[in-house]
Amino acid sequence: MTYTLVLLRHGESTWNAANRFTGWVDVPLSEQGLREAREAGMALRDAGLRPDVVHTSLLIRAIQTADIALQEMEMLWVPVRRSWRLNERHYGALQGLNKREMAEKFGDPQVLLWRRSYATPPPPLADEDSGHPRHEARYRDLPPDVLPATESLKDVVQRMLPYWQDEIVPDLRAGKCVLVSAHGNSLRALVKHLDGLTEDAVVELNIPTGIPLVYELDEELKPSRSWYVGDPALVAAKTEAVAQQADIEAAEGP
Numbered sequence: 001m002t003y004t005l006v007l008l009r010h011g012e013s014t015w016n017a018a019n020r021f022t023g024w025v026d027v028p029l030s031e032q033g034l035r036e037a038r039e040a041g042m043a044l045r046d047a048g049l050r051p052d053v054v055h056t057s058l059l060i061r062a063i064q065t066a067d068i069a070l071q072e073m074e075m076l077w078v079p080v081r082r083s084w085r086l087n088e089r090h091y092g093a094l095q096g097l098n099k100r101e102m103a104e105k106f107g108d109p110q111v112l113l114w115r116r117s118y119a120t121p122p123p124p125l126a127d128e129d130s131g132h133p134r135h136e137a138r139y140r141d142l143p144p145d146v147l148p149a150t151e152s153l154k155d156v157v158q159r160m161l162p163y164w165q166d167e168i169v170p171d172l173r174a175g176k177c178v179l180v181s182a183h184g185n186s187l188r189a190l191v192k193h194l195d196g197l198t199e200d201a202v203v204e205l206n207i208p209t210g211i212p213l214v215y216e217l218d219e220e221l222k223p224s225r226s227w228y229v230g231d232p233a234l235v236a237a238k239t240e241a242v243a244q245q246a247d248i249e250a251a252e253g254p
Contacts, residue, residue: 002224003172003217005194006049006179007187010065011036011210019098022061023091024133024148029064036210037065041072043229044179044212051179053079053171055163057086057186058138065210066181084139085163088183092122092150095131117152118199124149153203157189164190172221184242187213194223208238 011033015022029037044050050073056062063082070076094102094114102111114122125132126149133139133147148155171178180190184207192202194215207213212229228235 001175001219003175003221004049004177005168005172005215005217006044006051006177007190007207007213007215008040008065008069008179008181009184009187009207009209009211009213010061010181011040013061015096016209021091021094021097021102023088023095024059025095025131026060029061033061033065033210034068037068038072040065040210040212041069044069045073047212047214047229049212049214049229050075050177051078052176053081054179054181055086055168055171056080056082056181057088057183058082058084059087059183062086062181062183066179069179069181081167083163083167084133084142085159086180086182086186089153089156089185090133090148090151092124092148094122095125116203118203119152119154121150121152121155153185153188154199156185157192160186160189161193164193169221172217195226206239206242208235208242211235211238 010029012030013022013027013033014030015025015027017030017032051070054066054070056066066080067076070078097105099111106114113120127134129149132149134144139147146159148159151159168178168180180187182190187207188202188205191197191205191207191213194217197205208228211234213226214229215226216224218224
């Protein structure tokens with residue numbers, strides 16, 4: 001028996017468009033992001049991929065992406081489950097800053113370490129900072145000590161894996177086609193687990209926005225194959241765009 005898992009990185013957000021680090025700040029999709037979500041739904045529909053259950057983060061850009069994609073498939077009735085464990089990486093004191101501001105405030109070498117290392121988090125938010133998740137109603141039922149003030153990619157892997165094992169795996173084992181609508185880093189964490197990527201490899205992984213990534217999993221939930229749904233040239237272009245966003249010098253220009 002094979003199991004089907006679809007990963008979908010949300011479309012462009014308004015802060016993506018402004019080249020700002022978003023993290024756990026809850027900003028909506030831009031007009032381009034809305035189009036990407038609709039196109040993702042059409043691509044899934046045309047490929048005959050019909051999810052039986054959807055998992056999203058608690059952030060609106062992932063929720064909007066899932067809802068719009070389901071609407072395009074005329075499947076808004078599909079059950080949706082949400083968890084903070086699928087949230088984007090928390091970027092601490094970098095949240096809200098664009099790349100030029102980061103470089104001016106902290107210096108290029110330090111920013112590069114925060115952005116391109118696996119286990120070095122940015123500087124944390126103070127507990128009393130109004131942007132700390134402990135002050136948000138959506139997280140009020142969670143123990144304060146699980147709410148991050150900053151995260152590395154390693155931290156995202158560690159907090160995502162329990163949700164994979166406890167919530168997503170049972171849905172797969174039940175024979176359901178599972179759609180996960182989430183973020184660049186929470187999906188990188190999941191791909192690291194699925195594909196057995198090294199720490200160096202996952203740091204360099206770029207997942208394009210708004211293009212479904214399909215995994216066929218075997219009895220042991222190991223990938224037998226995976227592919228992006230869509231035109232290969234478009235996939236390549238969007239992947240390169242994500243890579244360019246990660247390049248401080250490219251983002252700043254000459």
